[in-house]
Amino acid sequence: MTLSASEVNQLKHAPAVEGMLPVIHQRWSPRSFADREVSAADLARVFEAARWAPSSNNEQPWRYVVGVRNSGTHAKIAATLAGFNKAWAPKAPVLILGVANTRFSRNGRPNDYALYDLGAATVLITLQAVALGLTTHQMGGFDHDAIRKALEIPEDHALGSVMALGYLGEPGALADEHLIASEVTPRSRKPLSEIVFSAWGEPAQLA
Amino acid sequence: MTLSASEVNQLKHAPAVEGMLPVIHQRWSPRSFADREVSAADLARVFEAARWAPSSNNEQPWRYVVGVRNSGTHAKIAATLAGFNKAWAPKAPVLILGVANTRFSRNGRPNDYALYDLGAATVLITLQAVALGLTTHQMGGFDHDAIRKALEIPEDHALGSVMALGYLGEPGALADEHLIASEVTPRSRKPLSEIVFSAWGEPAQLA
Numbered sequence: 001m002t003l004s005a006s007e008v009n010q011l012k013h014a015p016a017v018e019g020m021l022p023v024i025h026q027r028w029s030p031r032s033f034a035d036r037e038v039s040a041a042d043l044a045r046v047f048e049a050a051r052w053a054p055s056s057n058n059e060q061p062w063r064y065v066v067g068v069r070n071s072g073t074h075a076k077i078a079a080t081l082a083g084f085n086k087a088w089a090p091k092a093p094v095l096i097l098g099v100a101n102t103r104f105s106r107n108g109r110p111n112d113y114a115l116y117d118l119g120a121a122t123v124l125i126t127l128q129a130v131a132l133g134l135t136t137h138q139m140g141g142f143d144h145d146a147i148r149k150a151l152e153i154p155e156d157h158a159l160g161s162v163m164a165l166g167y168l169g170e171p172g173a174l175a176d177e178h179l180i181a182s183e184v185t186p187r188s189r190k191p192l193s194e195i196v197f198s199a200w201g202e203p204a205q206l207a
Numbered sequence: 208m209t210l211s212a213s214e215v216n217q218l219k220h221a222p223a224v225e226g227m228l229p230v231i232h233q234r235w236s237p238r239s240f241a242d243r244e245v246s247a248a249d250l251a252r253v254f255e256a257a258r259w260a261p262s263s264n265n266e267q268p269w270r271y272v273v274g275v276r277n278s279g280t281h282a283k284i285a286a287t288l289a290g291f292n293k294a295w296a297p298k299a300p301v302l303i304l305g306v307a308n309t310r311f312s313r314n315g316r317p318n319d320y321a322l323y324d325l326g327a328a329t330v331l332i333t334l335q336a337v338a339l340g341l342t343t344h345q346m347g348g349f350d351h352d353a354i355r356k357a358l359e360i361p362e363d364h365a366l367g368s369v370m371a372l373g374y375l376g377e378p379g380a381l382a383d384e385h386l387i388a389s390e391v392t393p394r395s396r397k398p399l400s401e402i403v404f405s406a407w408g409e410p411a412q413l414a
Contacts, residue, residue: 019249021334021335024334040413040414041226043411043413044399045227047402047403047413048224050402051399054330054345063402064402065404066404066411113326115322116322116326117326120326121330123260123330124330126261127228128231132226138261140263161323188265189258192251195258195269195270195271197273198274198280199280199358199359206248207246207247
């Protein structure tokens with residue numbers, strides 16, 4: 001029996017740890033989006049979150065091209081999606097391409113932190129979305145050359161992700177059994193001992 | 208007259224927007240840290256936040272080397288800091304180097320999203336820190352070759368930032384007038400019209 005959207009949403013929450021920001025544990029990346037638009041006010045709020053991200057020299061290298069359903073931009077982004085992303089992501093009411101200016105605006109020199117800072121700003125979008133009852137799924141699986149051409153992204157801007165944004169849909173609405181199975185599988189992460197070291201390869205002693 | 212730490216903290220909050228996650232507007236990057244240790248339990252919580260970040264193929268490329276005050280790792284990181292970071296950052300009770308595995312563990316192929324995903328995971332540390340009453344400041348200004356050597360970071364791991372983590376200190380405790388001035392200057396960001404487009408260069412219509 002397929003789980004409902006709200007049952008899946010519970011299942012996907014990370015195990016609770018006291019003192020944690022709830023949105024961090026609640027965020028996950030679904031593939032089923034409901035047939036419901038996102039208001040312009042909420043769109044403004046998710047980008048407001050990105051706006052306040054930290055960045056190297058406060059360069060704020062992030063730029064977003066946003067396509068709402070039935071717009072030319074939405075169609076252009078959807079047309080570049082690769083493989084099985086094509087099967088689910090075009091149904092999301094909002095598709096967003098994130099790019100990063102790879103040069104400092106002050107002096108034109110290379111900004112080695114451009115993609116790093118874009119990643120930071122974009123994950124703030126994902127958290128703010130959760131706070132608003134929305135959900136997101138970022139993808140690297142799209143035709144990078146085609147999207148650059150279709151959206152006229154300048155060469156000095158590096159491509160980040162395409163993000164699907166909208167309200168969570170029913171898992172059963174996904175066309176494919178494999179997609180449904182992945183939609184209802186609990187999330188997994190490496191233990192802290194594999195990612196936090198006191199010296200390289202030595203797990204830090206954390207309470 | 209110099210402002211107090213709590214007055215500065217208020218000043219640095221972004222202008223309130225209804226419906227926003229408070230920690231996103233409250234996060235800023237101070238240079239004055241109080242002489243107070245961070246508990247191991249809170250260190251575990253900030254890395255738990257990073258742990259649940261999204262990543263390309265769920266690769267979780269982020270690794271952190273954490274040095275607490277009076278440890279060899281803290282001293283090694285502090286020794287690599289550049290310019291005026293040397294004047295304030297070594298006083299932070301925790302210094303953290305973030306690095307990203309640039310190859311997929313499954314097949315050894317290059318992971319073009321490694322730094323992007325590291326940026327995302329690391330900004331979750333900064334938000335979780337705010338939720339715990341802590342504060343953070345990321346720096347790119349350090350000797351990248353020296354830190355790689357001192358902390359024995361493998362060549363296939365790309366360097367992210369060095370982060371200072373601790374409790375906010377009094378601005379007046381900073382040794383330098385320029386540092387104090389920057390500590391009490393309100394934050395600034397580009398307007399949404401410069402970062403969110405409906406097509407390249409055309410500001411999106413947001414409420």
